Amino acid sequence: MSRERLHPAVWMTYYLLVLAVAMFYWNPLLQGFALLGGMLYFAAIAGGRAFLSELGFTLPLAVLVAITNPLFSHAGATPLFFMNGNPITLEAVLYGILLAGMILSVLYWCKCLSMVMTTDRLLTLFGGFLPKLALTFSMTLRFFPRLFRQMKAMEAAGKTSGLLADDSFFDRLRGRMKLLPALIGWSLERAMETSASMKARGYGLPGRTNAVCRKMRGEDVVFLAVILLLGGLTLLSGILGDLSFWFYPRISDLPTGGISLMGYVSYGLLCFLPVILEWKEWYQWHLLRKKIPLS
Amino acid sequence: MKPAMKKWITVLLLFVLLPLLIGLGIGLSGGKLYAFLYMATAIIAMIPFFLSFEKGKADARMMLLIAVMTALSVLGRILFAVTPSFKPVTAMVILTALYFGREAGFLTGALSALLSNLYFGQGPWTPFQMFTWGLIGFIAGVLAKPLKKSRIALLLYGGVAGAIFSLLMDFWSTLWESGSADPTRFFAHFVAGLPVLAVITLSNVIFLWVLAKPIGRILSRLQTKYGIGLAE
Known part of the structure; x- marks a missing residue:
């Protein structure tokens, strides 16, 4: 279309x-x-x-x-x-x-x-002239479902072990407040591994160009x-x-x-x-x- | 692009294009003039920040850090879906800026607005929200030293940032709905938005109060472990 x-x-x-x-x-x-x-x-x-x-x-x-x-x-x-x-x-x-x-x-x-x-x-649009920003945005999008799954897992673990109560509204709120730092610690460690891996593959070395997946056509x-x-x-x-x-x-x-x-x-x-x-x-x-x- | 050229582009954007746009807008004097200008100003003002990130020394580590903090602050918005306006986004942006600098703060704020609007609805208000949240992060980065030292200053900054954010939103709604900066309409918006303003301000203070210590510990440990953001 x-x-x-x-x-x-x-x-x-x-x-x-x-x-x-x-x-x-x-x-x-x-x-x-x-x-x-x-x-x-x-x-x-x-x-x-x-x-x-x-x-x-x-x-x-x-x-x-x-x-x-x-x-x-x-x-x-x-x-x-x-x-x-x-x-x-x-x-x-x-x-x-x-x-x-x-x-x-x-x-x-x-x-x-x-x-x-x-x-x-x-x-595709911004990758051409803002490749770093576009890549950051793309990685953010990729992290999102991953973090969401991890959050669910942590929540389930917390509930099973009795660390997160959800009897009342305020309990739930307090639980979420506890969950957020735990999630941050977990995800930042993963992010550092990813960045090490990117570095090992030569990301950011001088002289590298960005691939353009979609060129302008006649139409x-x-x-x-x-x-x-x-x-x-x-x-x-x-x-x-x-x-x-x-x-x-x-x-x-x-x-x-x-x-x-x-x-x-x-x-x-x-x-x-x-x-x-x-x-x-x-x-x-x-x-x-x-x-x-x-x- | 050389640093000198980057500077010139910034100067050109802020001191030539922006006044030109405003002049042109007033000259053409049509309908949704002010709302349009407000939007265009927000977009143009963001360009230097994005360019300096693009050409700056931020490496893969910094990019991932921004990506994770953005994803987390958007997730925070969903994590606290039960409580409208009571969201940890501003607190997360401020904490990122405190430990990883003004640039990381700006980008986390701007990208958080863009990404969370993918879930909550994109609109003509997006550029403005991006710019405001980015600026909250940027200023927090500039004030990192005093804000880290004094907890009261941090809470105060969070509260004021929330209140200003809410007021600017009311101002935007006024421009957007009447096409001009009508003071009576602004007052009506202000009064109607007062509960939201209170919740936003309070939520920033509460989140910073509760989260500043545990998150700060994680972030400063990361700083020493991987040596990020220590240069500033």
Whole structure:
């Protein structure tokens, strides 16, 4: 699939561009694209059930933000009604709604980012220019399940020998406090052995280079170029001031015109690009399966 | 990369790129400006630390040490899953910094935030959390001598670090939810977050109180046995 096939650097560039525009540009149309694109993509890669449970978690947050904004902010020229002597303005209500949408879209894009940029892909991405840091991160990930198992073993041993009581909440807390130093002592000794072994194999000697497992391919370059072009056109249109939109004191009109249109179209395409790719691949797979004769 | 060049990159990042970014942000003056700037600032401010680790003299031993301490502090967060906000992460980061230096402290803090968010949910707040926790470790490393000598100073540092961390989180939520540094909203967040602030502060103090001695003994023994971090 495209999200697994393309080079991590391509995806990282993509997410940075989408998120930068989503967090920076205050234009309802762009925000709509970002929100819809992010939600659809999340639904496509996480599945319907995960999408619904996520919605149950994020929607209340968005509603809360949308409701609280007009309560805190009284700017704007069109009061709808008064509450405790403070005006609730139309502008603040709409601003709150857009803000809620923006928070949702950034959350969804971040969810997609962490699903697509799995740890192995992060390592590929950073291994090139930060090899030491990437290796440290990778070792941390490797230690984690090992330490977890050891912790379980120590806990079981402690309980069996009667050193760790778990009769009450505070007993359990005290037990955990005892467990932590024991775990540290055990794991640091192991770590020192590993580092000796690494040294023995010549890690860190001068003149050694790092292996690059995944090189940029033709396809990656094409996608990167498309992404940079679409993102660049959006940013250009924004820098020229053709995407600006404001709420206070009065809501402005949605900018239209050649350059604004260029910005809308390129950001729209950018936001829906991964969904289109997913859908295309799903459809191809569907067609291929159709050609397999059953029985 | 030569040390001189590293210095130049740091200077360039902190004194050219950062002001440029802030200027550009204010110039373009759009929606989630402040939240975006806050995030970008955190990312840019972390780069010099990462570069200096990359090009510095940290060897396999130091890397493994950071890896283990990070894994342990994240595990600590899960070990104490029953008690929300009552976590040993900050205490672990501070103790690492005390015995293995400011660099180890920064990296343990930053990586702990990154890794624990892999389990607890990644988001736009990640860079900021990474930077704050890293800085708590870095400063603990700088103050290692007095903090090691006086237990009260150590507990005080842990408490203050926890309180500041919580306040910065409230500040971030304010920026994130309203797009500006709205004081009334910040106050609302501050009041709503007061119990969390109290728990975080208290938990840092308690964890440092209970763990500083046993963990300190292990770490200082490791120092003498393998000769790590003695140069500083």
